[in-house]
Amino acid sequence: xxxxxxxxxxxxxxxxxxxxxxxxxxxxxxxxxxxxxxxxxxxxxxxxxxxxxxxxxxxxxxxxxxxxxxxxxxxxxxxxxxxxxxxxxxxxxxxxxxxxxxxxxxxxxxxxxxxxxxxxxxxxxxxxxxxxxxxxxxxxxxxxxxxxxxxxxxxxxxxxxxxxxxxxxxx
Amino acid sequence: xxxxxxxxxxxxxxxxxxxxxxxxxxxxxxxxxxxxxxxxxxxxxxxxxxxxxxxxxxxxxxxxxxxxxxxxxxxxxxxxxxxxxxxxxxxxxxxxxxxxxxxxxxxxxxxxxxxxxxxxxxxxxxxxxxxxxxxxxxxxxxxxxxxxxxxxxxxxxxxxxxxxxxxxxxxxxxxxxxxxxxxxxxxxxx
Numbered sequence: 001x002x003x004x005x006x007x008x009x010x011x012x013x014x015x016x017x018x019x020x021x022x023x024x025x026x027x028x029x030x031x032x033x034x035x036x037x038x039x040x041x042x043x044x045x046x047x048x049x050x051x052x053x054x055x056x057x058x059x060x061x062x063x064x065x066x067x068x069x070x071x072x073x074x075x076x077x078x079x080x081x082x083x084x085x086x087x088x089x090x091x092x093x094x095x096x097x098x099x100x101x102x103x104x105x106x107x108x109x110x111x112x113x114x115x116x117x118x119x120x121x122x123x124x125x126x127x128x129x130x131x132x133x134x135x136x137x138x139x140x141x142x143x144x145x146x147x148x149x150x151x152x153x154x155x156x157x158x159x160x161x162x163x164x165x166x167x168x169x170x171x
Numbered sequence: 172x173x174x175x176x177x178x179x180x181x182x183x184x185x186x187x188x189x190x191x192x193x194x195x196x197x198x199x200x201x202x203x204x205x206x207x208x209x210x211x212x213x214x215x216x217x218x219x220x221x222x223x224x225x226x227x228x229x230x231x232x233x234x235x236x237x238x239x240x241x242x243x244x245x246x247x248x249x250x251x252x253x254x255x256x257x258x259x260x261x262x263x264x265x266x267x268x269x270x271x272x273x274x275x276x277x278x279x280x281x282x283x284x285x286x287x288x289x290x291x292x293x294x295x296x297x298x299x300x301x302x303x304x305x306x307x308x309x310x311x312x313x314x315x316x317x318x319x320x321x322x323x324x325x326x327x328x329x330x331x332x333x334x335x336x337x338x339x340x341x342x343x344x345x346x347x348x349x350x351x352x353x354x355x356x357x358x359x360x361x
Contacts, residue, residue: 008344047347050296051315056199056206059216064194067223068187 006030006037011044084162092154099147175239182230190230193239194223200240201247203316207308208251210260210301218254222247237326244317244327248309255305292350299349306330307342314339 006014006027013019014027031038060066178196181189201222205215225246233242300308306328313319313327321339325332 008347009340012340012343043347043351044343047296047343047350048315050293051311051343051346053293056203056316057212057215059198059202059219063198063216063219064191067194067220067227068191070220070224071187071190071227 005034006040008040008044011037011041015041015044015048085158088154088158088162092151095147095150095154099144176235179230179233179235179239182227190227193226197240197243198223200244200317203312204244204247204309205251207300207312208248208305209254214254218250219247222250225250238323240317241319241323241326244313244319244323245329248327251305260305292354295353296346296350299346299353303342303345307338310335310338311342 010027014024019027031041175193178189178193182193198219201219202215205218205222209215209218222243226243229246233239300311303311309328310324313324319327321332321335324330324335328335330338
């Protein structure tokens with residue numbers, strides 16, 4: 001290190017305190033005998049001083065109070081979000097229940113649950129229910145797709161319109 | 172419990188005075204980041220306000236995994252990035268590769284440590300900083316003005332630590348060379 005001139009990176013590492021004590025000593029020894037590198041070190045030292053003197057800009061005197069004035073009132077944001085969320089949840093449940101009750105025969109499911117209590121074969125009853133469900137759905141697949149799309153639409157409204165509007169979390 | 176933890180706890184309990192103290196403590200940090208990243212002076216104070224509104228809205232999710240100041244700096248940085256993206260300001264302009272050697276500046280009679288004391292040179296330094304890409308300016312500000320570590324800058328800007336260090340070193344080398352070149356030219360004119 002003592003023969004070659006210091007690189008810009010070595011000087012910056014030295015000034016930043018990134019070097020081990022041993023490496024820093026090598027740099028210091030070189031600086032003692034090399035006016036060229038001393039000059040470069042001084043230039044960087046001057047730059048560091050200048051960078052610390054960055055003035056920036058002054059915020060208004062009442063900056064903090066101005067922010068406080070803009071804060072939402074207690075629970076304001078939450079309440080808007082909750083009402084809409086509850087409305088969409090209820091709408092989703094109604095659509096799902098309506099379709100289920102209208103187009104699916106739930107009696108096998110009832111039987112399946114009834115078998116649980118006396119300890120009979122719950123698994124086989126569920127299979128019966130699944131078969132029955134598939135039979136009931138036969139011919140109603142188109143309608144179910146529309147229902148599914150409706151539910152997806154509700155989810156998309158919630159995700160892309162309502163949540164961004166009432167939750168300004170964008171970082 | 173530290174001051175920051177206490178202030179956060181009180182703010183979450185609805186104490187707006189506590190949040191005011193958080194603002195007062197960190198407004199300098201936010202203003203430095205915004206000043207460096209946003210060129211339009213008319214927008215700066217509004218953006219600073221938006222930063223603290225976001226801090227308030229998200230304070231409940233802050234788990235003290237980092238320093239409060241680092242978390243606030245990250246929000247300030249991302250708020251500015253969103254603004255710049257909306258304005259379509261290029262963020263990743265590369266610096267012209269000026270690999271100045273020591274020899275190129277060694278014979279200069281004016282040194283930055285002498286010249287930065289003057290207002291003219293200080294203003295020249297600011298002009299040179301403003302010409303740099305936003306990321307470089309921000310790293311210089313966070314490191315030199317806010318005394319953040321590489322790790323904290325990495326967390327704030329979501330850049331790898333190696334990239335942070337590389338940008339910082341390149342920016343300083345370029346600034347030094349530009350300043351020296353500028354003053355040499357002016358010497359020649361007189």
